[in-house]
Structures are given as structure tokens and as C-alpha cells.
Amino acid sequence: MTGFGRFVAEAAGAGGLVVQPRMGFGSAGTMRRGLAAVRDSGTLAVGTITLDSYTRVGSHDTARAALAAGDHLNGYPIVAYPVDTTRGVIDGIAANGFPVQVRHGSALPQDIIASSIAAGLYATEGGPLSYCLPYSRVPVSEAVRAWQESCRLLADLQETGAEPHLESFGGCMLGQLCPPSLLVAISVLEGLFFQRHGVRSVSLSYAQQTHPEQDAEAITALRTLAGQHLDGDWHVVVYTYMGVYPRTPHGATALLAEAARLAVRTGAARLIVKTVAEAHRIPTIAENVAALRIAHEAARTARPTESTLDTGILAEARALVDAVLMLDDDLGAALVLAVGMGYLDVPYCLHPDNPGRTRAFVDRAGHLRWSRLGALPLRGIADAGGDHDATSAGLLHALSHVERRFDDAAIEEAALPLG
């Protein structure tokens, strides 16, 4: 079977943007129907099996009990199901022209990766920081060990001729209010971590933030640093906005289309989409397919354009990456040290290991900026400060900045007397 990375590279070589849902269902039958619908969506799609949150935290007995009781799960419990069930889900669907990736969110993913491999699924995502700090209370040192083991499980497959693929989730980090330079730095560091632990085919992520020009600058910086630090097969994946999502169908659609254009403009190879249902509940198969088509169409109208903006994202990201790499020759040890010393410190992250001394805000122009640098090695490189409101109302305002921009535009458009 053609590997995930090669499929994306071939699509990108032909000028197409690969689109991908974040779809997962507790029922094996629904999961199979969902994958088939994505494959048959008429877009350049790869499939996704998103796991449920019991599986994410390793509560496989709870997931089994929920299945037995017929309760709804918010994703596919790949460890709780027998391997034959998962083989049945992908049989005849996951194939050369349609690679499938497992998306999970686990800081300790060894059992998830083992279950995926057993079923024949060799592409997944996450990372020792990106799936530890935002979503778990696992110590960073333990997550680093878990991801070293996970890389080994995947890298061993290469001896059989398979092409496992690992995507860093580092471009997300709580979805919003993490300044672009830190997203870029964590993505690069995790991609490098994967490659140093033997996984040759990797991707680096960046989640759409508050301003399209700032995002374009950030993705350009990400590609520059990736080119300097990574070997072999790598590509960039853009995530459609991961924060508070627009509630109106018009607003949700416009934000998705903007993400697709951003991906094409910046030379990213793949886009993870979001649906019109995102703000309300777990999306249906039909809503996922509709989102893939919207993204596919929007991508066709965009062209690669060089970003010439330089507000300092590349310099900041490079300073962060270089400072972390200087800490230890063993990148895993360097990551643990970097978090401990506050060289990597994610704003508003409640993880017990995260120093929690940095803050960020959305400025009047809509740019995401630092307000407190903590111990980040960015003195003299990044500006911190500016006029902002650090109250609960101010936080809510910042968190809903994108939602309001797109929903307000949708409501104004609907209110125009002549349409």
C-alpha cells in the first residue's frame, strides 16, 4: 500500500490540496460508512479514524462498557474493539488511492499505535509535547518516553517495506491564543524528534489563527525551518481554526474556505477541515463530506503566493528551536529541560509541568501577540505588551474574536435587503 506521505507528496506534485476530515464514530458500521463517503466525496481526500476520549486517556474498559451498553462514544475506540473489527472497517477502503490516518490525542499512545498497526493502519499523529501539555496531566518526561517507544513501533515497520507516517500536532497547542512562533517551533521540534527516532516520513502542522497574513508568514517560517532541520519526506498540514468556531453556517463555511486558500497560498500540502456543525455537536458523515467539498472548491480558486510579511515570526521560532536544541544532544531530554526552564511555555496551559508564565492577546489589527514572555528565550527578539484586557470578559472576547468576525459578517450579509 502506498504510504500516507507519498500519497500527499504525489498529490502536491500535481498541484492539488489534500483534504481530510476529523471524523470518528463509536459504531464500526458508521465508521466504515464514513470512510467510504470520504473516499467517494469527489475531492482529493485522505481518510481519518478519530478516536474517542476514553481511548485517548487509556480507559479501554470504560470504552468497552460504553459499547456494551450501547452508549454514544465521541469517536472510534480502536483498542477496545477486536482487531478484526477494525480490519473489517477498513477492508477494501483503506488502499493505494485512499490512505487512512488514526487521530487520537493521547500522551501515552503505545497501545493505540499497536492496535492501529495490528489492523494495518500506519499513519497517525500527535507528539510528546503537543499531546501532553494541552490535553493530559502526564509528566512531560513520561510522554517523551512514550513517544520514543511509539516512534520505534512505527519505525520498525520500515524494515517490511511499509512507509509509516507521523504528523506533529504542535501547530495547535490549545487551539487558540498561542502565538505563531511557538506553534512553529514546537512543530519543528516534534518533527525532528520523530525523525531522530527513526520515522522517516513526517508532517508538521499549523492551525489557522486570527489573521490570514500573520498565518501566511507563520507557515512560510515553518517551511523554512523544516527545510533546514528535516531530512527525507516531510510536508506541512494546515488545520482549519481549532478555537471557538462560528455558529452560523455562512460563518463556518467562510472560515473553512479561508483556511483552504491559506493552505494553497503558502504551499501547504494538506488541510484538516471543520464542519458547519462544529460549534454545536459531533458532525455527521454528510456534514464532513460537505466540508471536504467546500475546502476542495476553495482550494481550486487559490494560487501559491509568496508571503513577504516579516513581523519576526521566523526569527522568534528559530530562536526557540535553537535554544531548545542547545540544551541537550538528546532531543527528548532537551524537550523536558525546555519545559522545566520555561524555554517552552504555552499560554493559559494548565498542565502541571507547564510553567504558565506566558500570556498572549489579540491586538486591534487582529494579530495574535505575546503579552508576557515568561522565561522564553525571546528577550530582544519578540515584543511583549500592548493594550489588552486580561479579565474574564477580555479572555472571552479574545477567544471569540474569530467566531465574531465570521458570524457577524454572515449575519450582515443575510441582513442586506437585496441579498
Next chain:
Amino acid sequence: MREENPGLDVVVTSLASDAHTWNLVYLQLVLEELGHRVVNLGACVPDSLLVTECVRRAPDLVLVSSVNGHGYHDGLRVIAALRARLSGTAIVIGGKLGTDGVDGVRERAAQLVAAGYDAVFEDGTGMAAFRAFLARLRPGVRV
């Protein structure tokens, strides 16, 4: 107002399977601005840790917030363990508690109250109702 109200000790927490934290960060700021003292347990709090921390800290209020759709099930499971050790503490739950959006809100709330929560605040009217509940709460006293 502030002089009359000595403020409450509040534990803000997620549930075992819920990794979301913006809700927790926001609720902490809201509570602190109202003069309360907050311990924020963060994401993916296992049942045993939640019970241990609540017993150790003896708060006036435990605020459980969950938005991943498993809150109803996880919340039902953990309240029995909490009530076994904290019979007199105000314990409330809110957020998005089911996977089906607004369907089933009333039934869920009734079940959760029957199981031992003092109040349930689902998305939509949640914050306004929670502020009203908070205004009636006094240290050491369940509403």
C-alpha cells in the same frame, strides 16, 4: 458587596476523559473576579484524584465543567464517590454534557441532580444561571 462576602474556596475541575481547558481557565477568572479563591485541577482529572483533592482542600464549592460530550456519563460515575466523602459540600456540573447537542438536556439534568449534584448548568443558559446560583451560596452551606 465584597465586604459582606468573604469569598468561597472553589475547586474547578474537568472529568477523567475531558481534555478541554479553556472552559476551566475562563471559569477560574470569573470566580476570582467575584472574590473567590480557586484551585484549578485542569484537564483529564481521574476520579480518584478529584476525590482526594476535594477531601484534602475541603472547598465550599466543587465546580465540574465538561464539554466533550462524555460529561453526563463521567459525571454520574464520579458523583457517587464524591458524595461518599463530601456529603455537605456544594457540587455542581456544567458545560456540554451529551454528544447530541441540546437534545436530552432536561433528562440529563434530572438524572444528575438525582445522583447528587446540587445544580446542572448546560450550555446556553449556563453562565447566567451559574452566577445566580453562586450569589446564593455562602461558605460551608449548600443551597
